[in-house]
Structure formats: structure tokens, C-alpha cells
Amino acid sequence: MPLLTTIAVGGLQTNCYILKSVDSNDCAVIDPGAEPARIVDAVRSAGLDLRYVLCTHGHADHTGGVAVLQQEMGGSYYLAAADTDYSKNPPGWLLDALGGYTDPPEPDLSFGNSPAIQLGSTEITFIQTPGHTPGSTCFLFESMVFTGDTLFKGSIGRYDFPGGDGRQEIESIRDKLLILPDETPVFPGHGPSSTIGEERATNPYLASLE
Numbered sequence: 122m123p124l125l126t127t128i129a130v131g132g133l134q135t136n137c138y139i140l141k142s143v144d145s146n147d148c149a150v151i152d153p154g155a156e157p158a159r160i161v162d163a164v165r166s167a168g169l170d171l172r173y174v175l176c177t178h179g180h181a182d183h184t185g186g187v188a189v190l191q192q193e194m195g196g197s198y199y200l201a202a203a204d205t206d207y208s209k210n211p212p213g214w215l216l217d218a219l220g221g222y223t224d225p226p227e228p229d230l231s232f233g234n235s236p237a238i239q240l241g242s243t244e245i246t247f248i249q250t251p252g253h254t255p256g257s258t259c260f261l262f263e264s265m266v267f268t269g270d271t272l273f274k275g276s277i278g279r280y281d282f283p284g285g286d287g288r289q290e291i292e293s294i295r296d297k298l299l300i301l302p303d304e305t306p307v308f309p310g311h312g313p314s315s316t317i318g319e320e321r322a323t324n325p326y327l328a329s330l331e
């Protein structure tokens with residue numbers, strides 16, 4: 122199995138990413154938002170051991186498959202404490218769009234505040250990027266950045282949901298993401314991938330920065 126596998130899940134086509142360690146069968150899953158059975162199948166058929174379930178933020182289309190995935194395969198579950206309120210009782214329209222949603226379990230507290238975790242000998246670094254939600258977190262793995270709903274190809278995440286803050290979101294992108302090298306691949310929570318350099322040069326929401 123390659124280092125990175127992408128599965129688009131649910132009615133909102135959330136990008137669920139499976140990250141494989143470079144030197145072991147350990148893996149981490151980012152944003153299992155729906156269709157957990159498909160994710161379980163992918164992990165199992167590749168012979169991987171699920172170590173971590175990492176959510177970029179608490180919206181239901183990113184957390185809806187966590188409970189079943191963890192029941193089936195274990196693994197420590199990360200969601201920023203600031204987002205736990207957003208991860209339960211999603212609005213009806215979202216439930217209808219997702220299908221098969223299950224309330225996520227309580228996040229594992231062992232991650233603490235400023236985690237970097239090991240996947241085999243590979244590190245996954247957590248980058249706090251509040252704005253889309255207060256607890257939005259990006260993950261850096263093997264020079265790839267997973268940006269959830271903070272930064273998309275050609276766009277940024279909505280900030281008009283409860284807890285959203287547009288000014289904070291732009292500051293997070295400017296101060297935490299655009300400092301990464303231009304060639305850094307960007308893997309967002311929805312839609313196609315990009316690079317930091319491409320977003321810096323062409324993303325209309327970032328045009329006024331710098």
C-alpha cells in the first residue's frame with residue numbers, strides 16, 4: 122500500500138485519508154466522516170494496523186464514521202477539545218446528506234495540547250488552525266499537509282457556522298500554512314489536492330495577504 126490512500130466518503134464527499142508508516146504496518150486515518158465499512162475494508166485488505174483516528178475538526182461530515190471505525194479496529198481518537206461540542210447532534214440536513222452517521226466517542230485525552238505523534242519512525246505533527254471551527258487542526262506527515270476545511274484548492278472553509286471566525290481563519294492560513302515550503306502538497310477535507318505555492322499564487326481568498 123502506498124503512503125497515502127484517499128477515499129471520498131458520504132454525500133458531501135469528505136476526503137478520508139489513510140496514512141501508512143514508511144517502515145511498518147501502522148496507519149492513521151484522517152477524517153472518517155461516513156461509510157466506515159469502506160474504510161475498515163481498505164485498512165484490513167492492506168494488512169495495516171490502525172493506530173490513530175485523527176479528525177481535522179468536529180463537523181459531522183468529518184467525524185461520523187469514527188465510532189464504528191474505532192469499534193472495529195481500535196486506535197486512539199484525536200479531536201481538539203474545543204471542537205467536541207460541534208461533533209454531536211448535527212443538524213438534520215447534514216444527517217440526511219451523510220447517511221449512516223453515528224455520534225463519535227469522547228476523544229482520547231492522551232494527546233494533550235501540542236502533539237506530535239509517531240507512526241513507526243514517521244512523525245505526524247499537529248498544527249492548530251482555528252477559524253473554520255475553534256479546534257480546527259491540520260496534520261503534517263512526510264511533507265504533506267492535511268488541511269480539513271481550513272484551506273481548499275482555490276477556496277477556504279466557511280466561517281459562518283457556529284464557532285466560525287473568518288478573520289481568525291485567514292490568520293491561521295497566513296501564519297501556520299503559508300509558511301510551509303511552496304512545494305508542500307495540500308490535501309483538503311473536500312475536493313482536489315493542491316500545493317502551498319499554488320494556493321499562495323492563485324487562491325482568491327488569500328490574494329490580499331503579504
Ligand SMILES: [Zn+2]
Nearest residue numbers: 178180253270
Ligand atoms: Zn467543516
